[in-house]
Amino acid sequence: MSAGRPREFNFDAALDRALHVFWSKGYEGTSLPDLTEAMGINRPSLYATFGNKEELFRKALERYAAESKKRLDETLDQPTAYGAIEKLLYGMADGSACPKSPKGCLLVQGALACGEDAQPIKEELVRRRQAAETAMRRRFERGIADGDIPPTTSASDLARFYATVMHGMSIQSTGGASPDDLRGVAQCALMAFPRK
Amino acid sequence: MSAGRPREFNFDAALDRALHVFWSKGYEGTSLPDLTEAMGINRPSLYATFGNKEELFRKALERYAAESKKRLDETLDQPTAYGAIEKLLYGMADGSACPKSPKGCLLVQGALACGEDAQPIKEELVRRRQAAETAMRRRFERGIADGDIPPTTSASDLARFYATVMHGMSIQSTGGASPDDLRGVAQCALMAFPRK
DNA sequence: CGATTTCTGTACCGATTAGTAAATAACTTT
DNA sequence: AAAGTTATTTACTAATCGGTACAGAAATCG
Numbered sequence: 077m078s079a080g081r082p083r084e085f086n087f088d089a090a091l092d093r094a095l096h097v098f099w100s101k102g103y104e105g106t107s108l109p110d111l112t113e114a115m116g117i118n119r120p121s122l123y124a125t126f127g128n129k130e131e132l133f134r135k136a137l138e139r140y141a142a143e144s145k146k147r148l149d150e151t152l153d154q155p156t157a158y159g160a161i162e163k164l165l166y167g168m169a170d171g172s173a174c175p176k177s178p179k180g181c182l183l184v185q186g187a188l189a190c191g192e193d194a195q196p197i198k199e200e201l202v203r204r205r206q207a208a209e210t211a212m213r214r215r216f217e218r219g220i221a222d223g224d225i226p227p228t229t230s231a232s233d234l235a236r237f238y239a240t241v242m243h244g245m246s247i248q249s250t251g252g253a254s255p256d257d258l259r260g261v262a263q264c265a266l267m268a269f270p271r272k
Numbered sequence: 273m274s275a276g277r278p279r280e281f282n283f284d285a286a287l288d289r290a291l292h293v294f295w296s297k298g299y300e301g302t303s304l305p306d307l308t309e310a311m312g313i314n315r316p317s318l319y320a321t322f323g324n325k326e327e328l329f330r331k332a333l334e335r336y337a338a339e340s341k342k343r344l345d346e347t348l349d350q351p352t353a354y355g356a357i358e359k360l361l362y363g364m365a366d367g368s369a370c371p372k373s374p375k376g377c378l379l380v381q382g383a384l385a386c387g388e389d390a391q392p393i394k395e396e397l398v399r400r401r402q403a404a405e406t407a408m409r410r411r412f413e414r415g416i417a418d419g420d421i422p423p424t425t426s427a428s429d430l431a432r433f434y435a436t437v438m439h440g441m442s443i444q445s446t447g448g449a450s451p452d453d454l455r456g457v458a459q460c461a462l463m464a465f466p467r468k
Numbered sequence: 469c470g471a472t473t474t475c476t477g478t479a480c481c482g483a484t485t486a487g488t489a490a491a492t493a494a495c496t497t498t
Numbered sequence: 499a500a501a502g503t504t505a506t507t508t509a510c511t512a513a514t515c516g517g518t519a520c521a522g523a524a525a526t527c528g
Contacts, residue, residue: 099385101387102387104387109485121507123487180384188446202448205447237460244435244441247436270463275473276474303514319516320475
């Protein structure tokens with residue numbers, strides 16, 4: 077054990093609380109009192125442990141994105157590209173039912189439109205969304221190589237389309253759409269999947 | 273002409289400037305100095321003329337939504353439901369090219385995730401998005417009645433799907449997607465349109 | 469003309485923002 | 499036990515937030 081007074085709170089639990097606040101209120105909509113109250117710590121502890129508001133957000137985002145990427149990769153790892161995107165869309169619809177998590181996707185809710193201060197955060201989220209789209213594109217490229225997607229298909233167009241649908245689902249979710257509503261959206265979106 | 277000192281700025285022009293600020297920065301991301309600077313007026317004039325920040329937003333939103341609804345209704349008024357949604361999606365893709373307007377849709381960008389203060393605004397935007405979805409649903413119902421959509425189709429599911437795609441396109445647009453990128457999305461989305 | 473009305477500009481308000489200085493408390497190390 | 503290290507607490511800072519009081523300016527009304 078390291079020297080000095082041990083911290084009285086759990087790092088991961090506190091970060092998780094912060095994540096949930098940012099997730100539901102967005103970066104700009106979250107105040108430091110919001111954070112300290114949810115995390116159960118006071119301000120200097122927050123600053124000493126996590127840097128500042130922006131760094132705290134980035135740490136929370138990192139945790140969210142790591143978990144998120146893991147699930148994405150697992151979900152995309154299906155025998156066929158169609159099966160992969162099917163599981164992804166329905167997974168998102170069903171995941172929206174979870175009452176423990178805020179609605180929607182942090183990469184969308186976090187900082188979509190914002191003032192100058194939050195611009196770097198906004199851009200970081202754009203990059204992360206791009207990364208997710210790229211993962212999907214690669215899965216579709218594999219699908220073309222595997223022969224389960226027609227070779228004339230544009231993998232990047234298709235990936236952009238499904239990324240778009242998922243972002244839209246995030247909005248629908250915060251707007252009060254039920255998991256069943258979202259399953260309907262997923263079903264429609266799958267009708268766009270290219271077939272020979 | 274009414275008594276008293278005439279105002280030195282143009283009401284509509286100032287409101288339009290305010291709209292553009294809210295549109296690009298969101299409700300919470302917009303500060304009063306942002307507004308007064310863009311509108312070319314000082315604070316007391318803003319309050320005397322438009323109420324307060326929230327009322328100003330609502331007035332700007334009203335103007336945006338009126339214009340938006342007009343275009344939506346015009347666009348949906350096509351001979352076939354497919355033609356209507358086709359024109360709507362491509363119109364959105366091409367509209368994103370306009371350098372005068374901020375990227376994305378105000379109904380999405382305005383207040384997606386926010387703190388307590390902005391919650392009423394957020395809810396108002398949810399209602400407006402719902403209204404747009406309803407207009408689309410009605411067009412699809414007409415399409416079913418007209419016989420150009422298979423009668424087994426769920427108009428509400430289909431409307432929710434295309435609303436979802438459009439919201440997603442708004443996000444793609446702020447994320448830097450080009451009109452061409454969005455046209456690709458539109459093309460994919462149209463593949464989901466029900467056929468006999 | 470004077471009186472009235474309405475807008476503009478400056479200068480302010482209290483509240484809240486993100487961030488910190490300094491004292492104390494709790495631990496390890498020597 | 500003393501010294502060194504780190505965390506917690508309270509209290510604070512400067513800046514910004516949304517909103518306003520008040521005085522002067524510019525018009526119409528009588």
